[in-house]
Amino acid sequence: MAFLQRKRVDLSTLFSKDKHSDFHTKEYGNPFFWIFVFLLCFPLVLFIVYPTLLLFIRAFQGDNGFAVFSDVLKRYRLAFWNSIESSFFSAFLSTILAFFLAYGILQLKSNIQRICLIILSISLVSPPFISSLSFISLYGRRGLISYRLLKLSLDPYNKYGVIGMQSLHFTCLNILFFIHALRAMDGKLFYSARDLGAGPLSIVKDIVLPLLRPAFLASFFISFLRALADFGTPIIIGGRYSTLASEIYLQLIGYSDFQKTAVMNILLLFPALFSFYFYRRAMEQSDKWNGEQKGRTRPDFPANFLIRTVLSILLCLFFLFECLQYLSIFLYGFLRFDQGEVHFTLENMGELFQYNLSTMYLTLALSVITGFFGSFFSFVLAYIVERKLPFGKKTIDFVLSLPYLLPGTCFGLAYILAFNKAPFRLTGTVWIILFSLIFRQMPLGSRMASAAISSLPKNMERAGRDLGANPIRVFLDILFPILLPSFLSSVYNQFTQSLTTMGAVIFLISAKYKVLVYTLFDAINRGSYNVASLISGIMILLSLAFYLLLEGCRFLAKNRY
């Protein structure tokens, strides 16, 4: 690596821009390349395209397919616009907020930075139900903070509640997105800008923001898709404000009407397709710029006093908010409520041990496999798609985003429809859970992967190739070490998502194979909120342990290279 870095200096000037696309063509004649591509694409077809298609076909099964379509269009027009409205604002707010916070975090000393990152990583584990319970008990109409402290009587059951909760929820992940993108920048650019007399604001405006375009786009796009398919938040806090996703949930659970569910899903696909088109086009434009970046000097982000103060205040508020929420989840486990009074107790711990620990091991195993395997798969695929394939980029990219376009329950439903008969009989097995987790989280991994890969200087690979390395060596020896931080954070993201995902597995778990989040669900259902919060605590601790483990890996790898 160090050797390559020294040699790299002027290699880029040897290539004129228009020749860039040619240098991979060697592989196209190689049958093994195509076999490799086929092996990568086959699982996508089997586990994403096939189930989704089966679900959509349901829309046309039945005597009056067209009538259902027009009925759905008429009845859910408002829910449809609500979906677009709330998803747009949630994605917008969470992206902007995440950028400022990420920029602020990178201004901090490295110790405090590390603590912030740990808190952020914990907040990725947002155990369903219990976090909304804690949200309501803090900020609801009789909330601890909103009512007892600030004497406000808030009513969060409307669109602002939905947008607010979604934005805050998505922000954590987006911050991590931005931190990675910012850290990957070349510090030399800032130095030269400063030498040329640029102030901090103009450096941010002219250098940081344009270079962050892929990160902005990816963050916005992923958040938009997540918000479109999110049915949990509107159900819990939307009140009368319902979105298409929450209406789909109602049709599915309340009426078991698959035809209508499928039609509504198709409707949900339109804004998603539109945003996908927009995203892809914008990405292509920003691709043109990233050839310019080539250094690995640690960036030192410009700021002045005013920027620092504003960012610090923002950071404090945000982390206060996050800490309060997680503290209240933890505390709930050790409290006993009696006649409205609160006591401290340890007795809930005893109740916890009645639960079967095997569920925890299974969940842990599933999440770890999903994290590593899913991330590896998406990174290899993203590399092939971004750098190697002459065609089909858009198709594969779209297929990879599909799982996020369906609300979790529908993705699960599609899996049962697809895998309930031979030769693909998987229902009732542990495999169906594993595959659904891996492929449901795929959009996240592949988005992170392509953001990371597309912001890499192509020159380094070219240099490697010119020095005689074959594509696999280039991937393993040059790209992978550079991508390792992004890879590990993708592993962690997918780990936490599969630890806490509920919608997708709700139909797939069986009496034999249960996951931890279901135990949580059951505890809440039987009114044992204390036990539920202890289970959430366990989930958070598991993620923390996993996070520290990955940090250890990152540290070791850093020393090695």
Add this chain to the structure above:
Amino acid sequence: MKKRLVLTTAAILSLGLLASCGGKKAEETTAKAETTAAATEKAGETTAAATEAEKAKSDLGGELNIVATSEDYKKLFDKFTEETGIKTNLLSKSSGDVLSQLKAEGGTPSADVWFGGGIDAFMSAKDNGLLEKIDLDSANDFATGYVDPDHYWYTKGVTVVGFIVNDELLKSKNLEAPKTWDDLTNASYKDEVLMSNPAVSGTNYGVVNAMLQKKGEEEGWKYFTALNENVKYYSKRGADPKEKTAQGEVAIGITPMDKKVEKLATEKNCSLVYPEDGIPYVPEGVAVFKGASNVEQAKEFLNWLYNSEDNLKELAEIDGKDTIKVVLPKLSNVELSFDTAKLMKEDLSLFGSQRDSILKKWETLAGSKNEA
């Protein structure tokens, strides 16, 4: 070059294999953990019980997968395992989930027995041909309406419906707690009532159907139109009304009355109200899925449960209510703690046949609540 590619492909494939081994290992650990758990429990039993269990143990063996409304029933199924040697796996799921999953699985259900949940879902499942016909000797002991005339489903008790009331919130608004269903339409409770969507909640479907039967079609819908004015919104989760009332988000929640809601009420300083103008109720179903892999074992379980007064008493204790007596009036070791006269008069046979039309009408009536 080619070699490298092959190598990488092999590496990736072996990674997949590795992953699958990990999965298998997890499965094995699960299985092991379960057996050890069962073994230790068994060891704890007295020898007398063990010999008795030995006698009763059929040579059926195998296993039984159950979807129930709560994992609280684990005790009951552990007892069954102990006495019959049939291994049981329990999963808790709401009846809406079960029904959708069942339909999607297309005749290859991943569970065998469906234990608990509003009877309307069972009736709907029967109409869709998703249930297995099981003839029990004890079928004649059931009260009318509590067993399917064609023996596709049975029942195990009754859910009664009432209100949970947040006293503090009412006091701060200077309001009295409602005593009757008619009170709920009082304009002073505007936006203070939370009710689950009857499509999702079998309990609330029971309320709607019972009220329509009590007041008659026309008056009944008039009532719900009036109630609609006061309902803040219709939650899409069955547990929302009691949770949100306990948290002080609304003053009144329409909820099933059971042990859990009692616990919640004492913890969060809420009170429970049994409406004076009649308590709606919904039978809780028990059935075997059509195409289940362990039908024999499932039948064995139903016989085990319904032929033994001890087992039924155990069930009543887990449920924390004695409504099994309503289902099986002959039962001698359980006594009803409340007067059945307070229950509304319901023709249970209408629950299934009217479901679609009622929910459809409901959607148009309550649809406006979905708008912002």
